[in-house]
Amino acid sequence: MAERLRTVFGHLSTHKPCIIPSAVAATSASNIQAQTDRFKYTLDSPLLTYEQRKFYEENGFLVIRKLVSKDKLDRYRERFEKICKKEVEVPGVIIMKDVAIAKSEYVPGQKAITKIQDFQYDPVMFEYCTLPEIVDYVECFTGPNIKAIHTMLINKPPDTGKMSSRHPLHQDLHYFPMRPADRIVCSWTAMQKINRENGCLVVLPGTHKGTLLQHDYPDWKGGVNKMYHGIRDFDPNANKVHLEMEEGDTVFFHPILIHGSGMNRTDGFRKSISCHYASGDCEMIDIRGTSQDLIVDEVLEQAVKRTGMPKESFTFEAIWQFKSKDVKGNNSW
Numbered sequence: 001m002a003e004r005l006r007t008v009f010g011h012l013s014t015h016k017p018c019i020i021p022s023a024v025a026a027t028s029a030s031n032i033q034a035q036t037d038r039f040k041y042t043l044d045s046p047l048l049t050y051e052q053r054k055f056y057e058e059n060g061f062l063v064i065r066k067l068v069s070k071d072k073l074d075r076y077r078e079r080f081e082k083i084c085k086k087e088v089e090v091p092g093v094i095i096m097k098d099v100a101i102a103k104s105e106y107v108p109g110q111k112a113i114t115k116i117q118d119f120q121y122d123p124v125m126f127e128y129c130t131l132p133e134i135v136d137y138v139e140c141f142t143g144p145n146i147k148a149i150h151t152m153l154i155n156k157p158p159d160t161g162k163m164s165s166r167h168p169l170h171q172d173l174h175y176f177p178m179r180p181a182d183r184i185v186c187s188w189t190a191m192q193k194i195n196r197e198n199g200c201l202v203v204l205p206g207t208h209k210g211t212l213l214q215h216d217y218p219d220w221k222g223g224v225n226k227m228y229h230g231i232r233d234f235d236p237n238a239n240k241v242h243l244e245m246e247e248g249d250t251v252f253f254h255p256i257l258i259h260g261s262g263m264n265r266t267d268g269f270r271k272s273i274s275c276h277y278a279s280g281d282c283e284m285i286d287i288r289g290t291s292q293d294l295i296v297d298e299v300l301e302q303a304v305k306r307t308g309m310p311k312e313s314f315t316f317e318a319i320w321q322f323k324s325k326d327v328k329g330n331n332s333w
Helices: 002-012 029-037 050-059 070-084 132-142 293-307 316-323
Strands: 061-064 094-096 115-117 146-156 167-170 184-190 201-203 241-243 250-253 259-261 270-279 325-328
Touching: 050 061, 070 115, 070 146, 070 270, 132 146, 132 184, 132 250, 132 270, 132 325, 146 316, 293 316
Parallel strands: none
Antiparallel strands: 061 250, 094 115, 115 146, 146 270, 146 325, 167 259, 184 250, 184 270, 201 241, 201 259
């Protein structure tokens, strides 16, 4: 099935050592090992310090400053602009516009585009997913067998006044059929200075320890972009952290961590690039009949629309197999 999809879509377009902080060094080696053995969300690696592992275990995210260099980000920015202008064609890539401008006259160029997804078959953009500085950290969460399962470059537009540039609070696992969730991680890199003015990420620390919640479209007056689902029954008093980042800063986070982003109140576009990774040892599961039915239906509808093939030709799992690409190690799917 995955090979068949690959053929169809192809025709559509032709470090550092582990340093134990002094405060921790006073703890006996046996006590540190006992605590490390209880870690659930990270794996043994000389790259992450004990404090970094402990922070991710407790909060579900970890920011690494200045991880990706400016010259690499400039390369991806230039490629993004070429894709937007249709100077290059990328098989299977999804190009999205904000709901607030979706019905306006289309003018090729990045100002009409708010996001591109599934750039895994573009050699320039996919380079981000294979950067050693990124993959070395990913391995701390997934293990040595790694697949890229979802790719995005987000070009958050200046808000039109309808607040449609917001992204509702959600959990990324809502979109995925792979399990276990603890062996999935996202790398999200700021391509410029990102703050509350231009719509930085907002995370709810510790929510990765919970379960996958029911998602639906939020009832927003300005409308909501396609597949921008949000969790139901959100507690407005929940503790939130705004991740203000500099160019090249990268946050790694768990797929059950509740997060979203605010609207862009500036005159410029806010860019970030991301990739979700899963262990090659993860398994695809049938999520029909669960809280994920909404996303299953929408993804299958999009597959029918893009290929002209009947809905029965697809399964949600096969689509994700097609979208996924090996990064490192031995992978079973």
